[in-house]
Amino acid sequence: MRVGLITSAPDHPVLAATAALLTAGGHRVEVLDPTSGPDGPVHPPADVYLLKAHTPAALALARGLEERGVPVVNPVAATELCQDRLAMAELAREAGLPFAATRAAADPAELLAAVEAGELLLPIVVKSRHSRRHDLVARVDDSARLRSLTEEWPDEPVVAQPYLPSTGWDQKLWVVAGQLFCARRRSELAGPERAELPGGEGGFGLAELSAERAAVALRAGEVFGLDVYGVDLLDGPGEPVVVDVNAFPGIRGQAGAPEALAALALRVGRAGSATGSAAGSATGSVSGVPRQRADGAGTATPAPADAGPGAAAG
Secondary structure (H helix, E strand, O other): OEEEEEOOOOOOHHHHHHHHHHHHOOOEEEEEOOOOOOOOOOOOOOOEEEEOOOOHHHHHHHHHHHHOOOOEEOOHHHHHHHHEHHHHHHHHHHOOOOEOOOEEEOOHHHHHHHHHOOOOOOOEEEEEOEOOOOOOEEEEOOHHHHHHHHHHOOOOOEEEEEOOOOOOEEEEEEEEOOEEEEEEEEOOOOOOOOOOOOOHHHOOOHHHOOHHHHHHHHHHHHHHOOOEEEEEEEOOOOOOOEEEEEEOOOOOOOOOHHHHHHHHHHHHHHHHHHHOOOOOOOOOOOOOOOOOOOOOOOOOEEOOOOOOOOOOOO
């Protein structure tokens, strides 16, 4: 089988490990680099593509493939939805996910006016509305900080979320075709109050993940039509609060993730070949109505204790 990677960084640990597993199994892995590749989809296309890059060029390539009936993981519509933080928040809350309240503004100056008018209470988290590399993500505790953002990002469409107290860590949950992986990562918004946790980043595994939080992560995949994705939750013993959903994140250092990704690619590729359409990962729509996942799974599956050969390095 031919598996395509839409990425400009095929040496990313999880992609490199996945490619090694596929190659060892006798499959052919091809890289479609949106920064230097052709203007349109390749001919003949591979059996399935993994959409790791999220740039406009990458999405255009993937959309062209989908229009020709080639399955893409994740679908372009689902990937684009996760790049619009307002649309993502609205869909999540409509679907009953415990997503942080999110307010949109044309620019940081609009948020500053709302704060000065008493319509918006600090502290807040300000983010670029459109998620991309090197975008705006900042904690705002006072008006002075918000004024500085109006100068640094004068024309940036933004969203604001209330800053919620936490341990200063995030619970990073990753899902590959219904298989859960997790870790703690220091929040980029954490202040001096952040706690030192026993075991640091490695001190959080599936054994500590509550059934409620696992269910939230799996439900997010159904809502957004994703098979490979990440869910960021505030750390702590309280009710789960989702602050972000990411299509095809890095999943670094998670034993078993490359195996799960390779198996998913083969299942979706075979399904697409059998039906002559994107009947694998592209089944269903991104409208808030749950769709069937590519692997047909609906429950949490623990990551294997031993990743075996080709596991991604941290």
